[in-house]
Amino acid sequence: MKTQLAALLATAALLSSTPAFGWGREGHIIIGKLASLHLSSQARSQVAALLNPGETLESVSTWADEVRSNRPESSTWHYINIPITANSSWRKYCPDSGCVVSIIPGMERRLADRSLSRDQRREALFFLVHFIADLHQPMHIADMGDRGGNDVPTVYNSYAGNLHGTWDTGLILGYKQTDAAMFDRIALRAGFWERRRITRGGPEQWIWEAHAISRDVAYPDLPKQRPALLGQDYARAARPHVERQLRRAGLRTASVLNRILGR
């Protein structure tokens, strides 16, 4: 009991002190795993040539968060704050320094460019895998003047944090506590038709799915008090969206890599 409490407090402290940078570790890892599973053999060997021994798409998927403080130019690349009332153009919300929508094509070009060094292409691969994932986190796309929910204090599952972090990590950890098989289910191999349906379009279309989840679920279901106490009702309503976004991100990451490296 004592160790449980200590672990709970440690996790709570970690969650509330860690700045929210995108899906937490769990989200990125499941997306990387799903992507690995769907690489073509050609893309798989190209990816393997860019990774060092022992590295996998899962293990490199959080690198972009780890280097964020050493690479200040990359700090705006993880998100775009589109007001939830907006519904067409994203461009005016993308700063000159770049945003998660604008940065992806550039990283694709770098990864595809065989004249660049292995290190440069490795970095492009790491960034690309990370940003395609972040693009699917609803609070990375939409905003109500609160920095994508970072300024909205929340308590969920006895963790004090904020709305952004709850969607990055808190909800996923909560689901995992009651349903350990969730990750295995999300990481199941997809059939041809599911892949074809899900991988249609590109970042400029995909952001609007995440945006709609913020607009229709993440914000409207939020209790009015602050900190907002998020109960099981909130988590239950969010769940199918979280699972679907993780799955979409994994399959789309694979399809982007297959297109660039599968030749």
Ligand SMILES: [Zn+2]
């Ligand atoms: Zn990120």
